[in-house]
Amino acid sequence: MEHEPILTMEKISKSFPGVVALSDVDFRVYPKEIVALVGENGAGKSTLIKILTGVYRKDSGRILMYGQEIEPRSPNEAFALGLTVIHQEFNLVPQMMVFENVFLGREMRKAGTTGNVFYALNKEQMRAETQRLLTQLGANFGPDAVVKDLGVAQQQLVEIAKALSLDARIIVMDEPTATLPQSDVEALFQVVRRLRDQGVSVVFITHRLEEVFEITERIVVLRDGKNAGELRTSEATMDKVIALMVGRTLDQMFPKQQVEIGEVVLSVRNLTRGKLVRNVSFDLRRGEILGFAGLVGAGRTETVRALFGIDPKDSGEILLKGRPVDLSSPRESVSSGVGLVPEDRKRQGLVLGMNVVENVSLATLDRLTRLLVVNSRAERAIAERFVDQLRIRTPSIRQLVKYLSGGNQQKVVLAKWLAVNPDVLILDEPTRGIDVGAKAEIHALMCEFAREGMGVILISSELPELMGMCDRILVMSKGTITGEFVRSEFDQEKIMARAVVNVK
Amino acid sequence: MGDNGKSLLQKLTGFREFMVLMAVIVLSIIIYAFNQNFLTPYNIQVIVRQVAIFGILGIAETAVIITGGIDLSPGSMLAFNGVMVGLLMMWGVDAPLAIAILLVLCIVIGLYHGAMITRLGLVPFIVTLGSLSIFRGIAVVSTQGYPIRIQNEFFLWIGQGLVLGIPVPLFILVAVALTMNYILNQTPLGRYIYAIGGNREAARLSGIPVRRVLTFVYVQATVLFGISAIILAARLGQGMPGVGIGYELNAIAAAIIGGTSMYGGIGTVLGTIIGATMMALIDNLLVLLRVEPWWSELIIGIVIVTAVTVDMVTTRKRLAD
Numbered sequence A: 001m002e003h004e005p006i007l008t009m010e011k012i013s014k015s016f017p018g019v020v021a022l023s024d025v026d027f028r029v030y031p032k033e034i035v036a037l038v039g040e041n042g043a044g045k046s047t048l049i050k051i052l053t054g055v056y057r058k059d060s061g062r063i064l065m066y067g068q069e070i071e072p073r074s075p076n077e078a079f080a081l082g083l084t085v086i087h088q089e090f091n092l093v094p095q096m097m098v099f100e101n102v103f104l105g106r107e108m109r110k111a112g113t114t115g116n117v118f119y120a121l122n123k124e125q126m127r128a129e130t131q132r133l134l135t136q137l138g139a140n141f142g143p144d145a146v147v148k149d150l151g152v153a154q155q156q157l158v159e160i161a162k163a164l165s166l167d168a169r170i171i172v173m174d175e176p177t178a179t180l181p182q183s184d185v186e187a188l189f190q191v192v193r194r195l196r197d198q199g200v201s202v203v204f205i206t207h208r209l210e211e212v213f214e215i216t217e218r219i220v221v222l223r224d225g226k227n228a229g230e231l232r233t234s235e236a237t238m239d240k241v242i243a244l245m246v247g248r249t250l251d252q253m254f255p256k257q258q259v260e261i262g263e264v265v266l267s268v269r270n271l272t273r274g275k276l277v278r279n280v281s282f283d284l285r286r287g288e289i290l291g292f293a294g295l296v297g298a299g300r301t302e303t304v305r306a307l308f309g310i311d312p313k314d315s316g317e318i319l320l321k322g323r324p325v326d327l328s329s330p331r332e333s334v335s336s337g338v339g340l341v342p343e344d345r346k347r348q349g350l351v352l353g354m355n356v357v358e359n360v361s362l363a364t365l366d367r368l369t370r371l372l373v374v375n376s377r378a379e380r381a382i383a384e385r386f387v388d389q390l391r392i393r394t395p396s397i398r399q400l401v402k403y404l405s406g407g408n409q410q411k412v413v414l415a416k417w418l419a420v421n422p423d424v425l426i427l428d429e430p431t432r433g434i435d436v437g438a439k440a441e442i443h444a445l446m447c448e449f450a451r452e453g454m455g456v457i458l459i460s461s462e463l464p465e466l467m468g469m470c471d472r473i474l475v476m477s478k479g480t481i482t483g484e485f486v487r488s489e490f491d492q493e494k495i496m497a498r499a500v501v502n503v504k
Numbered sequence B: 001m002g003d004n005g006k007s008l009l010q011k012l013t014g015f016r017e018f019m020v021l022m023a024v025i026v027l028s029i030i031i032y033a034f035n036q037n038f039l040t041p042y043n044i045q046v047i048v049r050q051v052a053i054f055g056i057l058g059i060a061e062t063a064v065i066i067t068g069g070i071d072l073s074p075g076s077m078l079a080f081n082g083v084m085v086g087l088l089m090m091w092g093v094d095a096p097l098a099i100a101i102l103l104v105l106c107i108v109i110g111l112y113h114g115a116m117i118t119r120l121g122l123v124p125f126i127v128t129l130g131s132l133s134i135f136r137g138i139a140v141v142s143t144q145g146y147p148i149r150i151q152n153e154f155f156l157w158i159g160q161g162l163v164l165g166i167p168v169p170l171f172i173l174v175a176v177a178l179t180m181n182y183i184l185n186q187t188p189l190g191r192y193i194y195a196i197g198g199n200r201e202a203a204r205l206s207g208i209p210v211r212r213v214l215t216f217v218y219v220q221a222t223v224l225f226g227i228s229a230i231i232l233a234a235r236l237g238q239g240m241p242g243v244g245i246g247y248e249l250n251a252i253a254a255a256i257i258g259g260t261s262m263y264g265g266i267g268t269v270l271g272t273i274i275g276a277t278m279m280a281l282i283d284n285l286l287v288l289l290r291v292e293p294w295w296s297e298l299i300i301g302i303v304i305v306t307a308v309t310v311d312m313v314t315t316r317k318r319l320a321d
Helices: A045-052 A075-081 A098-102 A123-136 A152-165 A182-197 A209-215 A238-246 A300-308 A330-336 A345-349 A356-360 A376-389 A406-420 A436-451 A463-469 A492-499 B008-014 B016-034 B041-066 B074-090 B095-118 B124-143 B153-160 B168-186 B188-198 B200-205 B210-236 B247-257 B269-288 B295-319
Strands: A007-016 A019-029 A034-038 A060-065 A083-086 A170-174 A201-205 A218-223 A226-232 A264-273 A277-285 A289-293 A315-320 A323-325 A338-341 A424-428 A455-459 A472-477 A480-486
Touching: A007 A045, A019 A045, A034 A045, A034 A182, A034 A209, A045 A083, A045 A170, A045 A201, A075 A083, A083 A152, A098 A123, A098 A152, A123 A152, A152 A170, A152 A182, A182 A201, A182 A209, A201 A209, A209 A238, A218 A238, A226 A238, A238 A436, A264 A300, A277 A300, A277 A455, A277 A480, A289 A300, A289 A436, A289 A463, A289 A492, A300 A330, A300 A338, A300 A424, A300 A455, A330 A338, A338 A406, A345 A406, A345 B200, A356 A376, A356 A406, A376 A406, A406 A436, A436 A455, A436 A463, A455 A463, A463 A492, A472 A492, A480 A492, B016 B269, B016 B295, B041 B074, B041 B168, B041 B188, B041 B210, B041 B247, B041 B269, B074 B095, B074 B124, B074 B210, B074 B247, B095 B124, B095 B153, B095 B210, B153 B168, B153 B210, B168 B188, B168 B210, B168 B269, B188 B200, B188 B210, B200 B210, B247 B269, B247 B295, B269 B295
Parallel strands: A019 A226, A034 A201, A034 A218, A083 A170, A170 A201, A289 A455, A289 A472, A338 A424, A424 A455
Antiparallel strands: A007 A019, A007 A060, A218 A226, A264 A277, A264 A315, A315 A323, A472 A480
8 A cells, every 4th residue: 555546635625505524535545445435424535536436526636546637527537447336226128137237328239230329239248247247246146137136235246246347447336234234244244345446446335334344454534524544554543533433432333222011002013015024013112112133025115014004014003002003004103102213314205395384384285284274383383393403414494304314314203203203113234324423323223212102113234233222133034033132131142043944 | 394594585486376376477477468358357267167076086086196196087076977967867856966976976985096096006007097987978978969958047057156246166166176175185185185195104104094094085186076066067058978078188187287196295275276277377378369178288288297397306306405
């Protein structure tokens, strides 16, 4: 790492109306290295990368690659320069097959044909090359699989294969492990290391600091749009990195407190839907935080979707506060006092074109209505209360939520469900893709909810989170509950063992 | 819309409705320059009656398009409803009762649209396209192609009457506009309509009764088509099976020019009325210039494309920061 950097971003600044996103930021990438770019949501990581890859135009500063100044004005120009990004949101055409997506825009032609657009496609070669990449990544699907039939984790592998096939010099990975099950994460790391050895540098953006320590050599920290520090991974500690990210030390990651656990508020008996929810039964008590552990595809999300009425149930009984209820639609669930914070906040939790107030009141408008009129003053008061209580960072409550960062968007979704004041609150991956500071805040809030007597169900793919927050953990595998652990019995290996029970 | 330190002028020009209103004013000045007859009471009344009909049709479409759907039946419903109400009165039914029965019939048809769309999951485009054919067909079949004379004085007054020198249809338009505006802006139902258009999945997961709201939207559309049909039949003095051909395009155009987005989630009543006014003015301009009627379709088409393009370009510039 004493070499010259391949990439130098110097004194980069960028502003949007009302917001300074980046201010004099420096960022370098050296040859053959894996470097982490970390920071809270809103720190500027995405903006920096978007400037690098031509999505945004910088206001000032320089970008140099191999010593030459560059000005990528579009993603295609960036690709040509050897810069690729694998985003959190995929750029795949769901109706097409894997190999078609991998070679989208660069389709191979059959030998002997000419023309720019009207040539014969060399499908065999594209398939073969795609298969090679998929094997390298340890994928369990082939080049002919249709993307929309693949799970999120698998689709991500397609994105990675696409980037690999572009022969990049620098690959930026934006939260690549957010949706990958543990076994695939290991495979990904191996691929990343191999890429590094072959001369490709990787920029790793992640909120999972444990991963930073496992795979990266250098850590660059951004805070509030500025450089906050840079460390060799070997010399860094988790606390040091968090302190740089947040500007203060965090006392506790998982502030679990002792809460009195009351009577049973929710009883589920033999809930069944298709193959992913099979005879699921459990109880939930007031004040309890019940965790659902399992691999991606184990049926946890499907279970709560069936419970909440999003998908129709094949069979099963649900009792709320002792009384049988028929939660056949989200509307019924909400009016019965059940709330669900969904997995995908942008697609399922928010109306991005509406502002904070409108999103917060979305589930409780009927309560805010008198004689057919919405009480806007009450609505605003509630929104302001939650912005305050949840520390939602927004210039005003009339800000459209599409302009908020991921963590703040998630807080708006939480506020919406808090306004409902449910007896049971289900949270599906609530802290996915959220920075350390906001994460701790959301954890503290979960403890609040429990303390106020709510029964809380937490689905998470992060075992440390589950073990830190929950009173009890249920493990699911292929649609059935395969294990139950109370807090005193929590053990990472034992829980994982239950999670792979039905998997060959 | 936080405080970005924009001047009043900048803020105003950001409002789609304001821009279209300016276009309407400019157009009016141009027309007057060409032909002084533009501002005669008679001509203004003609324009007002035109705006009333297109305005009500447009307002109906606005709510539908906000939810991300579309209704292609207005033109045929004008014919069908006009014929139906004419037949009822011909069979001796009193005018007010005939109107009431017609509106109930519209509700039923709207419920049919709603059921096909929300229960069977059929695409609104197809369902209402079917209605476009079916209901015009019924109108033609039941009259064998001949118009039905309407002689009821009260009924004719609705389309031709004046109150304080102002055509009655204008009062009806204002009533419809105020009601729909109120619903869209002040009631939870209106909020649900925008939310469904903005993100149907999130709306559903938040407990919003999506099916019920969508059904309402299509019911209000057919009821408003019915009201518009009554005004038209009253003005013509006949229930004609041949009226309204192509009016669905005018209705949708009024909404789009007025700022309603085909992607859903955006649209206002005021904008649509201004859009309808613009279209009525263009029609009037062609008449006053004694341009042959077959040019109007071409010109309206060009206006629609221009309006939408200008909107897209200015919106993109605003969002490209």
